[in-house]
Amino acid sequence: MKHRAYVPLSCARALFARNGVVAFVLLAVCVLTQARDESADPSPRACRIDSIEFEGWKAEQISNEWLKLIVVPQLGGRLMQVFFAGHPFLFVNPKYKGRYFSPSEGAAKRRWFNYGGDKIWPMPEGSQDEHHWPGPISDELDDGIYASQVHSAGSRCSLGLEGPPDERTGLQYSREISIGRDSPEIAFHAVMKNASSHRIQWSMQSVTQYDTADLQTIGTYNKNFWAFTPVNRQSSYLNGYYVRSGLSDDPSFSVKNELFTLHWLYLQSEVWIDSPGGWLAVADGSSQFAVVERFLFHAGADYPDKATVIFYKNGPAVDIDNRGMPFIRTSADDAPYYMEAELNSPIVGLEPGGSYAMDTKWYPTRMGNRIVTVTDAGAISEPLTISSTGEGVRIAVSFGVFFPGKLTANFYDGNHGEVGVVFLQTVNPSELISLDRDIKIPSLTKRVSLRLIDAQGIDRGSLGEAQLTRSSGGA
Numbered sequence: 001m002k003h004r005a006y007v008p009l010s011c012a013r014a015l016f017a018r019n020g021v022v023a024f025v026l027l028a029v030c031v032l033t034q035a036r037d038e039s040a041d042p043s044p045r046a047c048r049i050d051s052i053e054f055e056g057w058k059a060e061q062i063s064n065e066w067l068k069l070i071v072v073p074q075l076g077g078r079l080m081q082v083f084f085a086g087h088p089f090l091f092v093n094p095k096y097k098g099r100y101f102s103p104s105e106g107a108a109k110r111r112w113f114n115y116g117g118d119k120i121w122p123m124p125e126g127s128q129d130e131h132h133w134p135g136p137i138s139d140e141l142d143d144g145i146y147a148s149q150v151h152s153a154g155s156r157c158s159l160g161l162e163g164p165p166d167e168r169t170g171l172q173y174s175r176e177i178s179i180g181r182d183s184p185e186i187a188f189h190a191v192m193k194n195a196s197s198h199r200i201q202w203s204m205q206s207v208t209q210y211d212t213a214d215l216q217t218i219g220t221y222n223k224n225f226w227a228f229t230p231v232n233r234q235s236s237y238l239n240g241y242y243v244r245s246g247l248s249d250d251p252s253f254s255v256k257n258e259l260f261t262l263h264w265l266y267l268q269s270e271v272w273i274d275s276p277g278g279w280l281a282v283a284d285g286s287s288q289f290a291v292v293e294r295f296l297f298h299a300g301a302d303y304p305d306k307a308t309v310i311f312y313k314n315g316p317a318v319d320i321d322n323r324g325m326p327f328i329r330t331s332a333d334d335a336p337y338y339m340e341a342e343l344n345s346p347i348v349g350l351e352p353g354g355s356y357a358m359d360t361k362w363y364p365t366r367m368g369n370r371i372v373t374v375t376d377a378g379a380i381s382e383p384l385t386i387s388s389t390g391e392g393v394r395i396a397v398s399f400g401v402f403f404p405g406k407l408t409a410n411f412y413d414g415n416h417g418e419v420g421v422v423f424l425q426t427v428n429p430s431e432l433i434s435l436d437r438d439i440k441i442p443s444l445t446k447r448v449s450l451r452l453i454d455a456q457g458i459d460r461g462s463l464g465e466a467q468l469t470r471s472s473g474g475a
Contacts, residue, residue, distance in 0.1 A: 047157035047181045049150050054080065056098020060148055062157050062177060066184035066429065067364070069177065074100055077146035077161035077175060078117040084184055084364035085430040087289045089282075091116040091209040091338035106138020113138060116209050116338070120173050120190050123203035123304040123344055131201065133169060140166040141173060156180050170196030173204075182455055183403045184429050186362040194350035203304045204345040204358050208293070210282050212264050213337040221337045224285035225264040228371050229309045230277030231255055236306045237274060244270040244310075252313065257372065260309075264339055268317035272307035280309050281379060282341055285369025288432055290400060292363040292379050293343060301346035312340035365400035366432035376461035377452040378402050381432075384464030386448055392440040397433075397450065397464050404428040405454035407463070411445040419444045427452065 047064040054061075054070045059080065062069040068083040082089045093116045101113045112135070119142065126132030136142065144164040151158035158178040165172040172195040178187040192204045214220045231240035240255050246269025253271055254261050260273050278297045283290040297308060315335050321327055345358040365379055372380050382398035395409070407427050411420040420442040427433050441448070447467050452460040 080117040165195035227262040290367035310342035
């Protein structure tokens with residue numbers, strides 16, 4: 001990777017010294033002083049955006065101390081890879097590393113080139129009429145060259161991407177990808193615009209391909225890879241989900257504790273969920289790295305066939321050869337190891353020049369192969385439990401946080417009044433947190449709440465609450 005070189009702005013005046021030797025000395029002293037001061041500063045370093053080369057492509061890297069996001073504007077504005085604490089999340093197709101095929105080349109070959117990564121697609125899919133997108137296909141939306149522009153850098157880094165208009169759908173996509181300096185939170189602002197001269201109607205879909213290969217054993221898949229999203233208690237689907245393609249009784253799928261649970265198996269299928277929960281989670285139980293994707297759920301809105309969340313498992317499937325004979329596609333080269341997590345916007349009508357935006361956020365964190373819920377502060381693997389001891393209570397809980405900061409236990413009486421706060425420990429998103437310890441509590445305590453306070457002192461919310469079953473906290 002090739003990075004641009006930067007001189008601190010505070011040192012730039014040294015470059016204007018008339019004497020070359022003096023200029024060199026001043027610049028050296030200034031840079032060394034700057035480095036010393038930065039190393040002594042405990043606050044997070046600024047985020048940055050750099051032009052680099054990634055797997056043979058020209059790319060833009062958005063980074064802070066937690067993350068490296070790799071964006072390749074040439075490939076339909078794709079976010080090609082996300083590194084969190086050094087761990088890569090996304091699938092990058094080795095067949096096409098460093099390569100690019102224009103929409104005209106794809107159309108001529110009647111092929112879609114799956115580079116991997118994360119992108120935006122239209123919904124609904126199908127070839128029955130002009131109101132459906134016959135994808136995945138090579139077109140301006142998927143393979144067009146997007147223009148990139150740095151919108152901001154420093155305390156917050158934002159990269160804008162704007163694609164060309166697509167004649168078939170009438171759509172033009174743009175997106176902004178942003179991170180701050182003090183957490184691994186990733187914000188996406190995706191916009192679909194009507195670039196045609198007539199009214200159109202579409203849903204916008206974020207499509208993220210997660211790598212499900214076993215990183216320890218080459219040539220095999222990860223047998224401890226999971227995905228979760230809340231089910232709808234009044235679901236339009238039997239059992240809370242709908243298998244759109246593949247085996248209807250695919251053993252990968254189940255519903256447990258009001259969560260749709262996917263245990264990844266190397267078997268092609270696509271499942272639709274009308275989840276109202278506003279989040280999905282993807283977790284690698286082997287490495288204990290996870291991503292929570294959050295979205296806005298619009299109650300009563302018209303989603304594509306009711307689905308807000310879609311999971312697609314790539315793998316062996318029945319296909320038809322050029323002789324019209326069925327066969328099973330089993331090669332990892334033909335069906336590489338990845339899973340798509342897809343978020344749908346409502347279907348909206350757009351007048352010429354009109355636009356619609358979809359805002360989503362990702363939260364990389366640490367988590368095993370179990371999840372019970374997601375809060376604003378983190379992902380809970382094991383819920384908070386408390387039990388009485390002689391002088392207080394014993395608390396047990398396991399979770400991953402979305403922001404660095406400190407964990408506190410807040411105590412409340414029977415009237416919901418706060419009667420005390422105890423600092424427990426510092427926490428950060430790159431560590432899986434498991435607590436099992438005794439704490440002393442005020443005598444009036446009826447309820448205990450664990451809360452995350454970030455580095456700026458902002459209360460990010462609860463990581464679990466539990467009621468005391470005894471009559472008083474210390475008696």
